[in-house]
Amino acid sequence: MEITTLTQAQKIIVEDKHRFRVVRAGRRVGKTTVATLEMLGMASQQSKRNIIYLATTYQQARDICWATLKSLAENAITKLNESRLEVEIKSKDGGSSTITLRGWENIDTLRGQKVDFIILDEVASMKNFWENWQEIIRPALTDTKGQALFISTPKGYNHFYDLCNLELKDLDFKSFHFSSYDNPNLPVEEIEKAKKELTDDRFAQEYLAEFKKTEGLVYKEFQRDIHIYEKRVSDDITDVIAGVDFGFTNPCAVITILKDYSGHYWIEEEWYKIMQTEAQIVEYVNSKRFNKVYPDPENPSAIEQMRRQGVNVREVIKNKDSIIQGIQRIRELLKQGKLHINKNCVNTIMEFETYSYPDKDDMQNAKELPIKDNDHALDAIRYVIYMQPKDGGNIVKTHIPQGISRIHTYIPKNITR
Numbered sequence: 001m002e003i004t005t006l007t008q009a010q011k012i013i014v015e016d017k018h019r020f021r022v023v024r025a026g027r028r029v030g031k032t033t034v035a036t037l038e039m040l041g042m043a044s045q046q047s048k049r050n051i052i053y054l055a056t057t058y059q060q061a062r063d064i065c066w067a068t069l070k071s072l073a074e075n076a077i078t079k080l081n082e083s084r085l086e087v088e089i090k091s092k093d094g095g096s097s098t099i100t101l102r103g104w105e106n107i108d109t110l111r112g113q114k115v116d117f118i119i120l121d122e123v124a125s126m127k128n129f130w131e132n133w134q135e136i137i138r139p140a141l142t143d144t145k146g147q148a149l150f151i152s153t154p155k156g157y158n159h160f161y162d163l164c165n166l167e168l169k170d171l172d173f174k175s176f177h178f179s180s181y182d183n184p185n186l187p188v189e190e191i192e193k194a195k196k197e198l199t200d201d202r203f204a205q206e207y208l209a210e211f212k213k214t215e216g217l218v219y220k221e222f223q224r225d226i227h228i229y230e231k232r233v234s235d236d237i238t239d240v241i242a243g244v245d246f247g248f249t250n251p252c253a254v255i256t257i258l259k260d261y262s263g264h265y266w267i268e269e270e271w272y273k274i275m276q277t278e279a280q281i282v283e284y285v286n287s288k289r290f291n292k293v294y295p296d297p298e299n300p301s302a303i304e305q306m307r308r309q310g311v312n313v314r315e316v317i318k319n320k321d322s323i324i325q326g327i328q329r330i331r332e333l334l335k336q337g338k339l340h341i342n343k344n345c346v347n348t349i350m351e352f353e354t355y356s357y358p359d360k361d362d363m364q365n366a367k368e369l370p371i372k373d374n375d376h377a378l379d380a381i382r383y384v385i386y387m388q389p390k391d392g393g394n395i396v397k398t399h400i401p402q403g404i405s406r407i408h409t410y411i412p413k414n415i416t417r
Contacts, residue, residue, distance in 0.1 A: 006030075006033075006034075006037075007030060007182065007183055007184060007185070009025075009029060009182040010034050013149075014034060016176075018172065018173065019145075019148070019172040020147065020150070020166075020170075020174070021147075021150070021173075021174050021175075022164050022166070022167070022175040023152070023175075023178070024154060024160075024164055024175065024176065024177045024178070024209045025151065025152075025153060025177075025178045026179040026180035026181075026206065026207045027153060027207055028180055028183055028186050029178050029179075029183050029209075030183055031121065031151045032064055032065055032068055032121075033068065034149075034151075035065065035119045035151060036065060036068050036069050036072050036073075037072065038149055039051050039053060039069070039099050039117065039119065040069075040072060040076065040089060040099075042097070042116065042147075043096075043097035043099055044089060044092060045091065045092060046092070046093060047095025047096055048095060048096075048097060049097035049098070050098055050100075050113065050114060050115050050144075051097060051100070051115070051116060051118070052101075052115055052117070052118045052119070053069075053099065053100070053101045053102070053118075053119045053121065054102050054103070054118065054120045054126075055103060055104065055121045055122060056121075056125045057104065057105055058085075058103030058105065059103070060103065060122075061101040061102060062085060062101065064121065065101055065121070066101060069087065069101070073087060076089050076090045077089060077090075078090050078096050079096070085101035086098060086099070086100045086101070087099050104126045104132075107132050107136055108136070110136050110137065110140055111135075111136055114143045114144050114146075115140040115144065116144045116146045116147075117148070117149075118141065118147075119148070119149045120137075120148065120149070120151065122152050122153070123150045123151065123159070124152040124153065124154055124156075125152075125155060126159075127250075127251075128274050130159055130346070131272075131273065131274060150163060153209055154205050154209055154212070155214070156211070156212070156213060156214040156350075156353050156354040157213065157349075157350070157353040157354075158350045158353065158354055158374075159346075159350060161211050164177075179209055180207040181207075194206075194207060202215060213353060214353065214355075214356045215356065216356040216358070217353070217354075217355065217357075218327060218355045218357060218370045218378075219330065219331060219378075221331055221334035221335050222334055222352040222353065224349075226337060227352075228340075228341050228342075228343050229266075229340045229341070229343065230342075230343050232268070232340070234262070234264060234266065236261040236262075237260055238259050238260060239258070239291050239292065240256070240257075240258055240290055241290060241291060241384050242255065242285060242288065242292070242293045242384070243255045243257065243293075243379075243380030243384040244285060244293060244295035244380055244383070245376045245377070245380040246296050246298075246299045246302055247274065247276070248274070248275060249275075250274070251274050251347070251376045252271075252272070252281050252376070253271070253347070253376040253377040253380045254271040254284060254288075254380065255267060255269070255271075255377055256268045256270070256271075256290070257384050262338075264338045264339075265333060265338060265339050265340070265384075266340045267339070267341045267342060267348060268342055269342065269344075269345065270344075270345040270348050270377055271284055272347040272348075272376070278299070278301060278305060279305070281302060282302060282306050282309060282311075285311055286310070290312070291312065293311050293312060294313075294314050294316050294380075294384045294387055295383070296318070296380075296383065297316050297317075297318050314387060316383045316386075316387055317386070317387070320369065322386055324369070326382040326383075326385060327370075329386055330378075330381065330382060345377075348377040348378070351374045351378045352378070354373075354374040355371075355373075355374050355375050355378055356370060356371055357371065358370075358371050
């Protein structure tokens with residue numbers, strides 16, 4: 001397939017020379033075709049290149065790209081491994097290069113590898129993106145000065161939104177935006193039919209590739225221009241508290257919350273990491289010297305370790321009623337403008353903008369629990385807020401412990417909000 005047969009949108013992507021290209025595209029724009037041609041082009045130019053295609057899961061990699069890859073590369077394949085989703089492609093210099101399809105759930109298998117080119121498909125759905133980018137993918141591209149192509153349809157204001165804005169700070173990045181209308185091979189009447197069937201926001205996100213707030217948001221009161229701060233305006237801090245949501249495969253979230261005389265809560269710092277043992281979590285919590293710590297009660301062994309190290313662990317009530325009431329307490333603080341999030345706490349912000357109910361009916365939302373996804377930092381915050389006395393309790397001025405640096409997570413320094 002020659003570049004001349006591509007759509008105009010596809011040509012723009014393929015012909016661009018930036019090292020890291022970010023494609024924000026609506027449904028059926030032709031993302032899979034572009035990804036496949038990019039991989040084949042890279043493999044055929046030079047031998048011994050290691051090329052990786054990453055979908056959100058291994059099965060999705062097979063479903064989305066495998067058949068297209070085999071079809072377009074039919075005359076160039078020298079070796080094919082169906083079970084590993086791996087092909088060797090004949091190169092111009094007489095050798096061959098390897099293309100492998102993988103799933104994001106097994107991203108750890110890329111540790112220590114050298115990669116020449118990597119494509120990440122549906123980036124917006126990839127969990128713990130920044131940590132894996134900085135710990136695994138970016139180092140894999142270092143020795144080879146490798147390239148990356150990020151492709152996705154938006155999914156609320158999450159890490160993909162930040163990725164699209166990196167071009168404003170980093171000249172290696174270039175972002176592109178195409179809607180489903182940019183594919184001349186897609187019948188317009190089908191797009192218009194979808195427009196009538198979907199909500200305005202859903203259509204704008206899925207077909208126009210616009211960033212929209214997730215439907216059925218739990219914290220729909222959250223607004224960036226109201227609740228995000230760069231410099232804390234209050235120095236009258238009465239308490240330094242932490243909420244802890246344990247995790248290993250899922251992120252562990254330790255959230256530092258400062259409470260002031262006026263009953264305002266300042267989310268000053270997040271520690272948001274995967275693959276952390278109980279001992280590592282306890283060590284971090286103990287090092288911060290919080291006045292009070294509210295951990296998830298479902299991990300008694302880690303809580304006992306904290307107590308043994310002198311951490312002031314407080315009781316957390318956790319049941320369906322406490323979740324619903326805790327959510328309501330946080331919503332009230334948002335409405336009153338009394339909950340503030342430091343701009344560097346990007347994972348916390350992402351969760352506020354994506355945590356949602358399974359049902360769109362607001363009348364039912366209040367009676368059901370949210371989807372268990374994008375809730376790690378929010379659970380940690382809820383443990384703290386729910387367990388605070390409504391009347392504020394006894395206020396005693398305290399000092400902020402040394403060492404609070406606002407953020408402990410793998411986020412690019414040049415990220416733009």
